[in-house]
Amino acid sequence: MYALEAIEIIKVYGQTRVLDKVTIRVNAGEIYGLLGPNGAGKSTLMEIILGLRRQDSGTVKIFGVETRNRDFDKKLVGYVPQDHLLYENLSGIDNIKYFAGLYGVPRKAFKERLDSLKNFLELDDNILKKDVVKLSGGQRRRVALAASLIADPKIIIMDEPTTGLDPNIRRDFWRLITDLNKEGKTILLSTHYMEEADELCDRVSIIDRGRILVTGAPDDLKKQYGGEESIILRLKSRYLDHAQMLFEDMGGSIVANEYIKIPGLNEVDIPRVKKSLDETGIPVEGIEVRRPTLEDVFINLTGRRLVEE
Amino acid sequence: MRRILTIAKYDTKIMLKVKEALFWNMAFPIILMLLFAAIFSGGGSITIDIGILDQDNTELSQAIVDIFNSTNVTKVVILDSNETLYNMLKKRDLNAYIIIPEGFGANITSGRQATIDVYIDNTDPNTADITRGIIQGVIDRFNEMSREIIEGFLLRTGRVNQSMIGFMRTYAETINLDIEPVVGTENIQYKEFLLTGIIAYGFLFSSMVSATASIVNEKKAGTIKRLILTPVRPIEILLGKTFGALLLTLIYTALVFAVGLPTLQPKIYLNIPDLLIVVVLGSLCGISIGLIISALSKTPEGASGFAIVLGIFLQWFIGIWFPLELLPDYLRILTDYIPMKRALDVIRGILLYGESIALYLNEIMYLSIFIIIVYAVGAAILSKSLSTI
Structure with missing residues (x-):
């Protein structure tokens, strides 16, 4: 019951x-x-x-x-x-x-x-x-x-x-x-x-x-509907285009004109990404791994955010 | 029953903690009572100046003069000229004058109709009304006394003997005085009138407005949701709130007496059991109207506003502040349908004239039927609306 x-x-x-x-x-x-x-x-x-x-x-x-x-x-x-x-x-x-x-x-x-x-x-x-x-x-x-x-x-x-x-x-x-x-x-x-x-x-x-x-269960929903883990690169805006070109073949894209998102990568890939940026002289302000959240689940299901700005 | 009493207890507690409501519902009317009593009573009764021209000059005409002199509300001036009296009235030195014509006493003792002429200064209608009332009061008292006076007079003057008195009692009619019909007011001071009237103020505000506010405030604050979710039935909520408003009115009435008795020192008959019954009935009338207002209003603000406006409006038509005899006839007839007015009539009968509630069975029936019908309708509509939000 x-x-x-x-x-x-x-x-x-x-x-x-x-x-x-x-x-x-x-x-x-x-x-x-x-x-x-x-x-x-x-x-x-x-x-x-x-x-x-x-x-x-x-x-x-x-x-x-x-x-x-x-x-x-x-x-x-x-x-x-x-x-x-x-x-x-x-x-x-x-x-x-x-x-x-x-x-x-x-x-x-x-x-x-x-x-x-x-x-x-x-x-x-x-x-x-x-x-x-x-x-x-x-x-x-x-x-x-x-x-x-x-x-x-x-x-x-x-x-x-x-x-x-x-x-x-x-x-x-x-x-x-x-x-x-x-x-x-x-x-x-x-x-x-x-x-x-x-x-x-x-x-x-x-x-x-x-x-x-x-x-x-939240974890199940995230796995099923939340999409992949990704690496988020925070850069000065003048480097965004250059960085996007650098990671284009890995699926990197500019999000909200604020950061670069490279899908399918996690902690293991951070040194490789960092090395590429260093070699091209793009200074990094922040680098993090983003895991899917229930917000992502909602966005993927509805195309909208949970809390509209 | 425990749930009903719980609601009543905490409802009363909430109402007693809202300082603004407490002031307007309890302190304000008592302050007004003291203020009006101080202004209009002047520490004593109203004094009416009355001139009398006694052209008859008999024992009976003197009896009328004596009664006027014995009241503490009239100052009597005895004059010997019609013209002087008229001029004094014109200059407003007198409120009224009376001419007892020659033959007045003879007419009475011979069973014919006796007449006295009354002239009243009508410049101020309120004072004129009071003057009429006082004169009518004196005449009524004379009527009550006249039979014994006549009998005594006839015996003393030797016109009849004791054996004829018994015969006279069987045929003698009550003496009619040809006097302008006037509104009767009893010889009551304003402070007594006000103290009794202010009790009915509680029916409007401590009962009607509080009952309305108690229900609509729950809706406005959303706390009604929590009440609905408890095992309490809608009718229990309404009964709890009814008891709360009733308790508040009883507290208010006790406060009126606690302040009014020592400060105003009114001459009243304090018949608590009878008074309690009428106060409960009057309060339930107000609460029933409050339920109907809560049930029919679309918004909480609208309900509270309407109850307050109705209370302010009704206070002028149930006889709290002034005698309803001052109202025009068509309004006075309408006031008779207001249940709180009926309750106040009974309260005044008990407190001012020492009458028993048993003398007012019609009023009690009217109040009871009003409560049963209006409360039932209000409760039915509200119970439905309280089962969901």
Whole structure:
């Protein structure tokens, strides 16, 4: 049995099909990513899975029970929204108590759970006593996460959980997600950060314009759709043409008028490339090996970047 | 039930922590109450100058003069010339004058219709209304007393004996005085009127506006998503929010009394159980309207704005600040359909006249039916919209 299944989901707004027969199947205990640009349909799919929106057709099941079913236990699912969605005029602890009350968490269990979450999320009393409006972005995310986890859900659905966080806090958050997964939580997260999907997810579905393009482990997707490794040469712009001629028969080309890309080469080939440049007197500013990323997968599948400039 | 109480508890907590809302919904009306009481009560009652020309000069005509003298709202001047009275009225030295014509007492004692003439300075319609009310009050009191006065008078003057009194009681009609029909106002000071009126302000703002804001703010902030995702049913969310707004109104009412009683020292009958029932009903009327506004508005801003404007508008038509008798007839008839006005009528009956809520069964029925219908419609629409975003 899958922890979560969304089968053949269709959602139409006016003339636009924002989700077109989307199917995802999340195994218990895995971190599953939905990777796609803004407007791809990730949030709509998340909201349909959560029951916040109604699909035009298709089925959502959590541990085999349809979410529309009266028997469905909402306590199984925790939600971490993109914008923290806390009561700003309440303190952090009041927010957590409020949701504990709504989920019907017994007092004793609440105390134990809160202590464990405080420890896990590094939430001290000082943070928890402050009104949410006075907390930093990272602190709000932690409180929001605590509010989502207080009922001890089996599946946690995270909608772009690190959008807007600075890189250091984002890395901290990644660690928390990994730790939660180690505790046995199944996690479905949507993101438009390919590093996030790459770093965290066991499997990823790449979604664009309401359709799932591919699904698989990040390494498998990169191998299959990401293209070859390549060497990137960073040179002063006046040497770009000369260098391109030098590596033309190896497939070298100028990319974005910024650097030379020589496909099919890796670390082993760096001395050979360096020697050729030295012999022709072209000074090198930087040389690196570039491995395919999920961004490359997306570009190769759609012809567009994940995050448009 | 635990979920409903949890929502009510934290909803109230949120509302009490929003300082701006707290000021406008709770502190502002109480400040206005104290301010208006200070301005318009002047530490005592309104004094109306009334001139009396007693052409009858009997025990009965003297009884009317005595009643005017016994009120603390009139200053009576006894004069002997119609012309002097008219000139004083013209110069605005008097608010009204009364002529008790010769034969007044005789007419009453012989069972004929008695007449007194009343002339009122109508320059200031508000004062004229108050003057009419006071004179009507005196006449009403005279009517109540007159039978005993007449009996005493007839016995003392030897015109009848004790055995005839019993016979008279069976046929004597209530004395009619031919006086211009006037709007009656009781002898109530403005501070009492205001203290009772300001309670109904809570029905508009602590109940109606707060209930609207509580729902639409959840939509605006997106927190409604989180509520929907919990095991709480939409009707539980609405009941929780209803209890929250009700609690807020009760806190507000308690605050009105906590500030109003020591500062204004009003003469009221503090019948808490009856008052509590009416406050709950009045508050539920406001909350029901709030639900309908939240349900029908397309945007959160539109809903909040409409509720506030409606509250500001309605406060002038439910009798918070001035007697509705001052309104033109067509408006006064319309105000009778506003449930909060009905609730305020009952509150004033309880607090100002010491009446029991049992005397207001029609009003209670009206309020209850209004709440059931409007709340049910609002809850039905909102529950549907709260099942998804």
